[in-house]
Amino acid sequence: MAGIVLTAAACNSGSVAPSSPGLVNAAVRGSRPAKIEHIVIVVQEARSFDDLFCGYSGADGKCEKEAIPLEANCTLSDTFQDFEHERKTGNFGKEHADCPGYRHPEYAHVPETELKQYYEIAQQYVLGDEMFSSTGNPTFEAHQYLIAAEAANAENQPFGTTPSNGCVYHQWVHQFNGGKIDACFGYKTLADELDAAGLTWSYYRTADSKHPVVNTWDAYGWIHGGSSGTSPSSAFLQDVRSGKLASVTWVTPAFADSDLSGSLSCTGPEWVASVVNAVGESQFWNTTAVVVLWSGFGGWYDHVPPQMVDYEGLGFRIPVLVVSPYARTGYVDHVHLETGSVLRFVEDTFGLAPLAASDSRARSLGTSALDLRRQPKSFVPIQGGSGCGSRGASR
Template structure:
């Protein structure tokens, strides 16, 4: 190594050490958590949220997982097709693009069908008759593809995701935190709640209302570019996780890809697109509309995804980071799954190539099931219960190698881990913290929710990185999902 390179590396390591000191969590408040079991070796948590895939559609044939039941190599499950009177079994889908299915609250209820998990094709049949695609997305086709939601992929289509599952941790009972579509899932990711509020700016007027978050019921003026918008809308006045992080001097950032996101209407399988950026409130970027973020002067923490790579290189990675893709790289149907996998691989490779690898936990999941078949009924069948099962992966130098976690989890477990690590177990108190709201408790306190610490072995030396091919980084191609 040259003297210049040596000096540069030393400067980077000094900068990294200083940054890590700033990211240390404060002393535990009275009554807060618990013994240090090694969790504080994790100085950085990165949450990567992709789009619209069920567990069975990606890992249904992964060895050892709670996947699609087989007999003599053939799936035993059979879902009725009301259009033909036949039943349809899951099948291997080698295509890089998928149709997907309706994935709003009503579609979730019908797919689950009281726990029978047999409504997937019926929902697609209805979408085909009522118009499951917008006219300006030519790659979206529902009619004639009603059975496509029964397809599943294997390592042939998802080599890197399956490698991460083999080398690190696969979660086979990860459920969407709310039985609905993308927006409430992203609201839960940062605040543990999704609600409608009767009065702008008044959190005590908010109440959970899952039907409000059907795509057809959401106020159109929130997402119509150029349309008049009421002052302060969209409006999320309740307290989110960044309030506690900011109050306890824990650094955070929400990285959003400049490009487009889908804007679903009529419970469509795929959606027309609207612009997306760090400064544009949206379905995948809700934080600019949280009152706490604005009042705390934290809007600058919402950044373009290209800044993530710069922050990693410069030794400025925050303690907590969320990453939201653009439409092309999101895996949202009809997007190419290979493009999403390359995007995720680029993020993971960047961390693995940096000094951050030995102190980072990467949580990768998908926001909802996307209308695709899954055979496991959610644990709660009540109106506000968990949504359908989605894939989940944990990638870290301390992750247990080749471990399949069968605990019941939701994305709430990410918040729980962040609070246990950086806040010494302090939980958001909706009654007193920030802007009080009527929640009786927070979702990460649910007794059935598993603990992500079980997926780590902090007694082991840090494991070496697993650099995989195909990773991409900025500049990303903007544009429509499905374009080459």
């Protein structure tokens, strides 16, 4: 499978990585070098908190009776395959769920036996049970919130403008029709701020027509079609082992490893464990935080209703895991967070300004999850094994 690694060089060839990101932190904030010099953001797909962690001890979860494995061929109302037809017939938003053999699949949860790595990560580090998506809209828009804290929506890209029906609508449908993504977003992203601060960034994705929503950066004209090399998402593992890790890195999975319902695979937990282990066993462990979260709820039930804070959201509750030598051990974080909290964490760590409403209002997820006063704890590899075989992307 072909893939893309985007780096700062893709859009700013004049950017020079600082010899020590910690020194940049000190210069920006007027303090001693920070303990966190690298942040890795691992983005899985479309699962609610209750769907994955309803039975986790100490967390606010609610399990319904039915359990559906990760690899089940389910299509729920939050997925996109029939969006264009529903829009034209006036049925957009109509509740539907297709999951052969299950009567009410949206209320089910994934059996814990398939989530061994996720549970092991939570037991060693931090699980947040009050993380909400900053937007109630689908995956492509949710990914924009993870790089820009906003998306061009019907509020600032009204229907009827160019492109017709609004920018996000155009990107969303066009991708699933096999078309090329048009560059129509012009606002600042976190990458722009990192470039301006002389900090490095990378974005790993596997190009896959089944999962085009991860073509996040193509919507921005200054990086459309650009890359510093081609490789699958798993190139991240080799890069870290080879001593390469940017100040901020986004890692998105191959379709088979995404946890997305309908992927017919259950290897997401194994993939995430491989990313965590690569960082933990590298020279970067003592200066890194790994954040694992899911892009949205995917149509799966969650019993905690989200607050309405603006036109876009909040969306439903999603899981978040925080891995670091400074993370509290086996801690369930009950602090209210949203997707913007991830960007706020990056901004606070590197002395960057907020980008939009979501990261401005959000509390940094590092506030309660990390204790930077402690000595770094040694890394213990995530084991877990495989609860359902190995059919995902190669490592």
